[in-house]
Amino acid sequence: MNAPQDSAQLLPQIAPRPVPQPLIDALSARFGAQCSTALAVREQHGRDESPFTTVPPPAAVVFAESTRDVADAVRLASEHAVPVIPWGVGSSLEGHVLAVQGGISIDVGRMDRVLSVNADDLTVTVQPGITRKALNDAVKDTGLFFPIDPGADASIGGMTATRASGTNAVRYGTMRENVLALEVVTASGEVIRTGTHARKSSAGYDLTRLMVGSEGTLGIFTEITVRLYPLPEAVSAAICSFPSVEAAVRTVIQTIQLGVPIARVELIDANSVRGVNRHSKLNLREAPLLLMEFHGSPAGVKEQAETVQEIASEHGGADFEWADTPEERTRLWTARHNAYFAAVQSRPGCRCITTDTCVPISRLADALLDSVAEADASGISYFLVGHVGDGNFHMGYLIDPDDPQERALAEQLNHQLVRRALRLGGTCTGEHGVGVHKMDFLAEEAGAGAIEMMRAIKRALDPKNILNPGKIFLL
Amino acid sequence: MNAPQDSAQLLPQIAPRPVPQPLIDALSARFGAQCSTALAVREQHGRDESPFTTVPPPAAVVFAESTRDVADAVRLASEHAVPVIPWGVGSSLEGHVLAVQGGISIDVGRMDRVLSVNADDLTVTVQPGITRKALNDAVKDTGLFFPIDPGADASIGGMTATRASGTNAVRYGTMRENVLALEVVTASGEVIRTGTHARKSSAGYDLTRLMVGSEGTLGIFTEITVRLYPLPEAVSAAICSFPSVEAAVRTVIQTIQLGVPIARVELIDANSVRGVNRHSKLNLREAPLLLMEFHGSPAGVKEQAETVQEIASEHGGADFEWADTPEERTRLWTARHNAYFAAVQSRPGCRCITTDTCVPISRLADALLDSVAEADASGISYFLVGHVGDGNFHMGYLIDPDDPQERALAEQLNHQLVRRALRLGGTCTGEHGVGVHKMDFLAEEAGAGAIEMMRAIKRALDPKNILNPGKIFLL
Numbered sequence: 046m047n048a049p050q051d052s053a054q055l056l057p058q059i060a061p062r063p064v065p066q067p068l069i070d071a072l073s074a075r076f077g078a079q080c081s082t083a084l085a086v087r088e089q090h091g092r093d094e095s096p097f098t099t100v101p102p103p104a105a106v107v108f109a110e111s112t113r114d115v116a117d118a119v120r121l122a123s124e125h126a127v128p129v130i131p132w133g134v135g136s137s138l139e140g141h142v143l144a145v146q147g148g149i150s151i152d153v154g155r156m157d158r159v160l161s162v163n164a165d166d167l168t169v170t171v172q173p174g175i176t177r178k179a180l181n182d183a184v185k186d187t188g189l190f191f192p193i194d195p196g197a198d199a200s201i202g203g204m205t206a207t208r209a210s211g212t213n214a215v216r217y218g219t220m221r222e223n224v225l226a227l228e229v230v231t232a233s234g235e236v237i238r239t240g241t242h243a244r245k246s247s248a249g250y251d252l253t254r255l256m257v258g259s260e261g262t263l264g265i266f267t268e269i270t271v272r273l274y275p276l277p278e279a280v281s282a283a284i285c286s287f288p289s290v291e292a293a294v295r296t297v298i299q300t301i302q303l304g305v306p307i308a309r310v311e312l313i314d315a316n317s318v319r320g321v322n323r324h325s326k327l328n329l330r331e332a333p334l335l336l337m338e339f340h341g342s343p344a345g346v347k348e349q350a351e352t353v354q355e356i357a358s359e360h361g362g363a364d365f366e367w368a369d370t371p372e373e374r375t376r377l378w379t380a381r382h383n384a385y386f387a388a389v390q391s392r393p394g395c396r397c398i399t400t401d402t403c404v405p406i407s408r409l410a411d412a413l414l415d416s417v418a419e420a421d422a423s424g425i426s427y428f429l430v431g432h433v434g435d436g437n438f439h440m441g442y443l444i445d446p447d448d449p450q451e452r453a454l455a456e457q458l459n460h461q462l463v464r465r466a467l468r469l470g471g472t473c474t475g476e477h478g479v480g481v482h483k484m485d486f487l488a489e490e491a492g493a494g495a496i497e498m499m500r501a502i503k504r505a506l507d508p509k510n511i512l513n514p515g516k517i518f519l520l
Numbered sequence: 521m522n523a524p525q526d527s528a529q530l531l532p533q534i535a536p537r538p539v540p541q542p543l544i545d546a547l548s549a550r551f552g553a554q555c556s557t558a559l560a561v562r563e564q565h566g567r568d569e570s571p572f573t574t575v576p577p578p579a580a581v582v583f584a585e586s587t588r589d590v591a592d593a594v595r596l597a598s599e600h601a602v603p604v605i606p607w608g609v610g611s612s613l614e615g616h617v618l619a620v621q622g623g624i625s626i627d628v629g630r631m632d633r634v635l636s637v638n639a640d641d642l643t644v645t646v647q648p649g650i651t652r653k654a655l656n657d658a659v660k661d662t663g664l665f666f667p668i669d670p671g672a673d674a675s676i677g678g679m680t681a682t683r684a685s686g687t688n689a690v691r692y693g694t695m696r697e698n699v700l701a702l703e704v705v706t707a708s709g710e711v712i713r714t715g716t717h718a719r720k721s722s723a724g725y726d727l728t729r730l731m732v733g734s735e736g737t738l739g740i741f742t743e744i745t746v747r748l749y750p751l752p753e754a755v756s757a758a759i760c761s762f763p764s765v766e767a768a769v770r771t772v773i774q775t776i777q778l779g780v781p782i783a784r785v786e787l788i789d790a791n792s793v794r795g796v797n798r799h800s801k802l803n804l805r806e807a808p809l810l811l812m813e814f815h816g817s818p819a820g821v822k823e824q825a826e827t828v829q830e831i832a833s834e835h836g837g838a839d840f841e842w843a844d845t846p847e848e849r850t851r852l853w854t855a856r857h858n859a860y861f862a863a864v865q866s867r868p869g870c871r872c873i874t875t876d877t878c879v880p881i882s883r884l885a886d887a888l889l890d891s892v893a894e895a896d897a898s899g900i901s902y903f904l905v906g907h908v909g910d911g912n913f914h915m916g917y918l919i920d921p922d923d924p925q926e927r928a929l930a931e932q933l934n935h936q937l938v939r940r941a942l943r944l945g946g947t948c949t950g951e952h953g954v955g956v957h958k959m960d961f962l963a964e965e966a967g968a969g970a971i972e973m974m975r976a977i978k979r980a981l982d983p984k985n986i987l988n989p990g991k992i993f994l995l
Contacts, residue, residue: 163880163882165773165777165880165881165882166880166882166883167776167777167881168880207722208720208721208722208726209722210720214720218697219720221720221726221729222693222697231969231973235969237967237969237973238966238967238970239966239970241945241946241947241965242880242945242946243878243879243880243910243911243912243945243946243947243950244880244881244910244911244912245685245689245694245696245878245912245947245950245951246683246947246949246950247682247683247684247733247876247949247950247951247952247953247954248947248949248954248961248966249733249954249962249970249971249992249993250730250733250738250974250977250992251726251729251730251732251733252970252973252974254696254726254729254730255725255726255730255977257726258722258724258726259725263725274779275777275779277779298640301642302640302642302750303750304749304750304752341820342820342823344819345816345817345819345820345823348817348819348820401722403719403720403721404718405638405640405641405643405717405718405719406640406641406642406719407638407640407641408641435718435719436718436719437718437720470716470717470718471716471718472716472718472720472721472723473723474721474722474723475718475720475721475722476720476722477722478722479722479723479724483723486723487724490716490723491713491723492712492713494710494712494713495712495714495727498706498712498727498981499724499725499727501980501981502725502980502981505976505977505979505980506973506977517724517725518724
């Protein structure tokens with residue numbers, strides 16, 4: 046981890062709280078070998094996929110193996126008013142797991158079991174440490190699948206905490222729509238349950254939805270019940286290349302406005318295609334591409350594809366290239382999921398500052414094209430990928446972390462892009478979360494009154510401010 | 521309004537807070553003719569469609585015409601620590617608008633404008649007083665529609681406050697999934713905004729979802745942005761009769777488990793059919809019926825209908841009777857929406873105690889059939905309707921409000937039904953809300969820890985407990 050000298054400047058400046066030795070002793074006594082203070086372990090839990098680093102890493106790491114373990118760790122930390130930071134697999138792009146105010150890390154990675162598959166109800170209850178791929182492996186014999194797929198093989202706990210989505214959200218929704226119920230350890234170490242296994246409910250405050258996207262600041266998830274979906278009878282995937290990003294985007298806007306129930310529609314620009322081709326040994330045309338997938342009955346899939354093909358051709362799209370076998374489709378979507386890593390690897394030693402705005406679909410062209418033009422004009426290295434059916438896209442600015450000018454340029458472009466999205470009625474983050482770096486954007490987006498309401502909720506549920514402090518907003 | 525002597529016993533026993541004359545004077549000075557203390561007006565705002573009544577009605581009614589009006593009324597009430605109760609059209613079935621702890625009513629019925637139709641984004645922003653039918657009338661030239669349809673022509677504000685749904689929820693979701701953004705007057709009379717017009721967001725706590733279903737206890741909505749959907753290219757509705765409720769329910773369970781994207785699938789029992797036939801001058805077969813609707817392309821609709829027809833015939837369902845023209849469909853669904861009123865009118869002078877449990881789809885037969893058997897065995901007058909695709913059904917017990925034994929019997933059946941639903945992993949209320957009468961059920965369902973979390977949020981956002989107190993839980 047070669048942290049650039051100035052990375053700390055990107056983080057809110059609040060001194061870490063001390064972690065007293067009696068807490069470490071108590072954790073060691075309670076957890077034995079499940080508690081580590083080894084520097085390598087701490088450092089591993091002190092960083093994620095974000096370009097932000099922090100000094101110091103957490104003072105200790107507890108490897109929880111049960112709800113009881115999590116509750117006990119939180120209770121001990123609460124007694125000493127010491128921050129606790131939940132850890133899944135560390136794939137956050139926004140610094141969610143960094144110990145910016147000190148504290149201990151609670152690693153739930155060993156809590157990775159499927160607790161019950163309720164195939165008849167199209168739900169599954171899991172522990173938070175299971176990853177999305179492991180979850181899908183576990184249910185693959187049921188004829189059902191879990192559609193939410195951020196780029197990384199993230200943990201379900203982390204995905205719940207960041208209200209994650211991915212390529213299937215245009216049809217299946219995000220974690221907001223797909224988490225039904227939770228078991229949560231609160232700031233005092235109490236264990237509560239939110240929601241039920243019913244599909245809908247009007248029973249009191251929607252604590253489940255309040256917890257989803259709370260980034261570890263309101264509770265630590267120990268059980269998560271999510272919806273599953275029948276594997277579609279027919280699946281067709283296709284690639285279509287376009288003469289410009291604009292042509293691709295206009296195709297998507299029209300598809301969504303017509304209500305075509307497309308399952309996936311992803312934009313990748315020529316820069317991303319180059320990275321993906323190199324990384325995944327593909328031969329995709331180096332042009333703006335839409336990667337699409339259609340789910341349904343054989344006839345329904347055919348109908349959808351014909352409609353979109355017609356729209357695409359109006360915008361100069363080339364013929365669809367079909368990925369017909371499961372193997373071809375897996376190859377295609379794996380390549381898409383690797384776009385981020387492919388791009389980052391295209392410039393050795395670089396770090397990536399990733400934008401995540403999401404705008405109403407009618408404003409997508411405005412939001413995206415101006416941002417591309419600004420990036421082109423600036424000369425920065427970048428790539429563009431997007432869950433464009435949702436109005437969500439990511440510019441990845443590839444910077445030399447040791448070059449303050451590059452970093453400043455990326456930040457400036459990012460600011461312009463976010464401001465534009467907010468002007469267009471959008472949000473600063475569609476799926477990555479606020480973390481440590483988007484607090485100012487959130488304040489601008491939500492307004493003082495809404496932020497104060499969030500703070501009031503946080504103070505009420507976590508009076509000692511020990512649950513992942515320094516994320517989303519400062520108290 | 522002939523309140524039964526014992527109706528107050530159903531309500532939590534907290535003495536109404538006094539409404540001081542200086543507040544009435546201040547409201548009159550600020551609002552002039554928009555503020556009424558006439559008994560008839562107050563009484564009208566002191567009851568709803570629930571079997572509960574309260575003495576006294578609110579001390580005054582403010583007819584708000586703008587966000588500013590709502591904010592000013594709340595601010596004045598806050599100065600005197602007096603409860604404020606938002607009012608839409610009074611169609612609540614759970615006593616939401618009753619002044620159980622005294623206070624003033626804020627009627628937002630005059631705030632019924634469509635503020636902006638964003639057809640290209642499939643959203644519309646409205647004031648809270650507009651009803652669901654008026655909203656659909658307002659957007660009908662756009663080729664879009666708003667699908668959420670509780671039985672009554674409720675206000676969008678009330679539907680947001682109760683997390684309402686209806687017959688289309690099985691395909692289009694509930695208010696939880698369909699409210700994108702809100703303008704809210706807080707307990708201090710401040711105006712905040714939650715959410716954006718983007719389809720998804722990970723920007724901080726999900727205040728929108730916290731407000732949806734909060735039953736007026738966390739804020740008063742003054743603007744609501746909801747999703748719209750393209751009118752389906754093809755629509756087909758059908759009725760199918762079954763030899764038993766069980767056969768109908770098993771057809772539904774299999775349909776949902778297969779992932780058929782059915783738009784509506786409603787169960788009405790023979791009792792309901794009789795009421796509906798009489799009320800709506802129809803000649804439906806007096807047997808358990810499923811009323812269904814399919815949305816999609818012509819080919820898609822045909823496919824769905826064939827699949828369901830096959831499942832139905834396996835369970836002894838009769839041939840589908842099709843409602844092919846828009847007029848026939850409207851007649852059918854109007855009859856369904858009137859089932860509640862038709863049943864209530866079938867026994868002059870009766871009141872209806874309506875259950876609202878929702879269970880995981882695989883447990884629907886268990887939940888529903890045992891409840892029907894208990895009602896049959898008890899000899900009570902009842903009817904059964906259900907949004908069965910969601911696992912949600914309503915038993916309506918028709919009681920003589922002046923007969924304590926009938927009331928006690930209905931309450932006993934209701935308790936057994938709810939307990940059963942909770943045992944089966946369900947919820948005590950799928951769409952009506954908790955209001956004044958389901959607090960004990962909610963406490964049982966959510967558990968002490970979750971209720972305490974709800975209370976903590978309420979205390980944090982409404983420290984004087986003036987926003988619709990005495991609903992959901994007692995502080």
